[in-house]
Amino acid sequence: MITTTTWSVATFEAAVGDAVLAPSIHNTQPWRFRRTADGIDVSVDEDRLLPMCDPDGRAARVSCGAAVYNLRLALAVAGAPARWRVRPGGSVARLVPAGSKPATPTERGLHRQIRRRHTNRSPFSEAGVEPALMVQLVEAAAGEGGWLHVVDDETTVWEIAALTRRADAQLNADPAYVAELRAWASRTDDSVEGIGRSASGAAPHEAELMVRRDFGGPSRRLARDTTVSPVLAVLGYQGEHRTHEFQAGMVLQRVLLRAADLGLATAIYSQPIEVPSIREQLRLVLARAYAPQLVLRFGYAPTTCYTNRRSVRDVIDR
Ligand SMILES: Cc1cc2nc3c(=O)[nH]c(=O)nc-3n(C[C@H](O)[C@H](O)[C@H](O)COP(=O)(O)O)c2cc1C
Numbered sequence: 001m002i003t004t005t006t007w008s009v010a011t012f013e014a015a016v017g018d019a020v021l022a023p024s025i026h027n028t029q030p031w032r033f034r035r036t037a038d039g040i041d042v043s044v045d046e047d048r049l050l051p052m053c054d055p056d057g058r059a060a061r062v063s064c065g066a067a068v069y070n071l072r073l074a075l076a077v078a079g080a081p082a083r084w085r086v087r088p089g090g091s092v093a094r095l096v097p098a099g100s101k102p103a104t105p106t107e108r109g110l111h112r113q114i115r116r117r118h119t120n121r122s123p124f125s126e127a128g129v130e131p132a133l134m135v136q137l138v139e140a141a142a143g144e145g146g147w148l149h150v151v152d153d154e155t156t157v158w159e160i161a162a163l164t165r166r167a168d169a170q171l172n173a174d175p176a177y178v179a180e181l182r183a184w185a186s187r188t189d190d191s192v193e194g195i196g197r198s199a200s201g202a203a204p205h206e207a208e209l210m211v212r213r214d215f216g217g218p219s220r221r222l223a224r225d226t227t228v229s230p231v232l233a234v235l236g237y238q239g240e241h242r243t244h245e246f247q248a249g250m251v252l253q254r255v256l257l258r259a260a261d262l263g264l265a266t267a268i269y270s271q272p273i274e275v276p277s278i279r280e281q282l283r284l285v286l287a288r289a290y291a292p293q294l295v296l297r298f299g300y301a302p303t304t305c306y307t308n309r310r311s312v313r314d315v316i317d318r
Pocket residue numbers: 021022023024025026027059060062063066117118119120121194195212213268269270271294306307
């Protein structure tokens with residue numbers, strides 16, 4: 001007799017409903033979920049890769065890793081946690097049941113943030129972030145096997161801002177990159193993928209310290225956000241192979257959920273990661289052994305518009 005040891009359909013679908021709320025590059029949602037006889041497979045959706053800004057699929061793997069982290073939390077909160085492994089090649093994560101166990105208060109707290117967390121592209125206030133809060137984010141990254149390098153000296157902040165501006169200019173000089181970005185940005189607010197107009201933020205302004213990616217938002221004069229007080233941090237993993245990129249996504253999501261739990265707004269900048277020579281310069285600036293995976297900024301800002309997701313039905317393989 002063949003027995004299945006996997007989660008029930010109801011638990012699986014509810015967990016996928018949480019998984020898809022993860023961040024993803026341009027909100028492409030490059031993930032597929034499959035309930036198997038002994039667990040759940042989460043794989044990179046090769047049809048949703050971005051050939052111009054993510055030619056080797058690194059950002060898609062990071063996005064999938066973030067979705068897996070949500071999935072793990074949802075299963076833990078359902079009392080049926082998972083053991084997981086990213087398969088060699090880095091395009092599939094396999095989760096198997098690890099018995100039944102009540103969720104910890106930390107897991108419950110992070111799970112509650114899944115629906116609140118969002119990328120914030122509005123100007124951050126000048127208020128600084130308490131160092132004790134940043135320590136908690138560093139611990140969140142370490143807890144998932146990654147690192148969060150908090151940039152606490154102004155010279156390095158300016159250096160990273162300059163690298164980001166150079167990368168952004170270099171990317172924008174390629175009409176194919178711009179066309180790809182336009183295709184995913186400035187969608188109507190009811191679009192189930194890509195970035196809706198209200199979530200795009202204003203058009204980047206030259207006075208901004210950290211140049212935002214131009215998602216086609218309206219030109220608006222920014223009153224603030226030229227300051228160094230919101231905290232800049234760079235996230236990475238202890239390795240830089242494909243499986244590590246997937247795992248970096250789990251680190252990312254744990255940090256983002258912890259930040260949301262602490263009441264912090266988060267902005268994401270991946271332009272300096274997408275230009276290989278600039279990514280290497282960033283690694284050298286930080287004196288890190290492994291290539292960075294994302295640049296983040298934490299601070300205080302009003303909640304902005306949320307992006308939508310495709311339905312659970314659309315991302316499950318039967
Ligand atoms: C690997 C990766 C790279 C990203 N790069 C950027 C970026 O350069 N600029 C930006 O504004 N958002 C960036 N984002 C955030 C996505 O645009 C965002 O997650 C997506 O639109 C869904 O919105 P949400 O995070 O508010 O749920 C990135 C997200 C991921 C996972």
